Amino acid sequence: MRRLLVATDFSPAARTAFEYTLQLAAHLQAEVHLLFINKVVSAETSLPEQHRRALIERDNREYGKKLQRWARHYPDQPREYVAAPNLHFHVRPGKAASGIIQAASELQVEAIVLGGREKHNIREHLFGSVTTQLIGRSPCPMLIIPEKARYQKLQSIALAVDITLSEERVFQQLKEVAKPLEASVQPFFVNMLPGEQDKIKLEQLDANGQRIDMVRDREITSGITYYLEQNQVQMLAMYIPRRAFHEHLLHGHLLRYMAWHTPLPLLLMRE
Template sequence: MRKILIPTDFSENAINAINYAVALFKYDICEFYFMHAYQDDIYADEALLANESLERITMLIGKKSEEQLKNTLSLTAGRSHNPRHTYHIIASNNLLVDEANKIVDEQNIDIIVMGTRGKTNDRNLTFGSHTLQVLKYVQCPVLAIPENYRYTKPNHILFPTDYMIPYKRRELKLLCEIAVPYRAVIDMLYISKSNTLSLRQKDNKAFIEGELCKNNINFKIENSKHIINAIYKHIKENGTDLLVMVNTRHSFLEHFLFQSTIDELSLNLDIPFLALQNMRRN
């Protein structure tokens, strides 16, 4: 059974991410956890804080959160009609990252799915602040769905890698199981000025090949020193439906996630993005 956490702020982007997740995992037995962490909402309305007690505001916002989650569940279940899917709601007076990490640990979540942007929807950013927080700090794979992206079967997956990371079996298994039902092709793209792999890189490449043995894999080399441009070019030229990268200490993804804005590096993603967090979990 696959366990999927979907944080929501009830925006159109969040609803779109829910619809994508339900469609993507339509072949799987799944438990979906719709979660709204509303602690920030309590302090957002200064006028309300001036006229009501903190206790009453907390109660009102908590009640509204639960009602919105119930409505989200009802709409999703009504559209899906999938007997292999079950749904849970979690309204929490907590911060998004803290609550997400808590649920990931308690429920042994396999993947988090969320929109790239939320209510604020700053079009100058590829990822909104909440999505960035989850990508950076929550110890679980994260699938981010762009605004207005309509579900498309992930037939062509791009996985850029330098083969330096000792990959986690659980996360490669997740990628394998996403790809298999759609007979997706996975392009493993090594971007380098050299075609030669070290022994360490060869070992990691062999591990990937073994774990993704059920999949159709193309091992490609792009001779370039401009990693972002090479990734973007490959996406556009090959009809890529899903970009996969690993976020671990000193990885390329970690580097650009901690820039002031991803868009400074010109990666304006308009396809779903799966970040494998490469964390130690059972």
């Protein structure tokens, strides 16, 4: 990943994601594009077009200055990483999710980084947050950073797999991401079969010479959490095919749950 897009709303969660990305980019020698979507101007449709454009330009200039001030102030950041990445600033008008998607496509970034807040309001529970709106629509992988996360050098990435699907391609893609970080990729899956639950909780299997770990649990979310607690990993990766995304959207909201509750940075690989 040589070009990363960080979307910010100036919140503490966005601050955490930005700080994490700066340090990740320093190890990857990657560009960082910091993006703010000016959502207010989208509501000013009653103004004459000329005045509306002038308002957008004025607001974008002010937000651009605020964005640069905000980027220079990151107290939790170790000094050696401050000047490492090639940092670019972008302010665009429009709706948050669609604006992020458009910017990601135009800038040809290789990942979108978002901060995951600890608490969510009732509107987000009903209609979804910007993060959940992007899942399934993002043109590239998404990296979601929990609000309390702090950067740790990546040594191992846990890949949650569905053994009923062919995921060799995404496994190889993730290995390419991990290679410049000198990190390993460890696949695992959650076995929810009722007849298996009285056996060993965590077991190592061999699949054509590749180690794959199995967790026995009655729920996939608690099985994933258990695996992360039992292993020294610094990132969780998941691959959700489009058809599975719609299934989970209707049955349990797996992706939204993981995006909101993941204890580790979560990398969502797209189909």
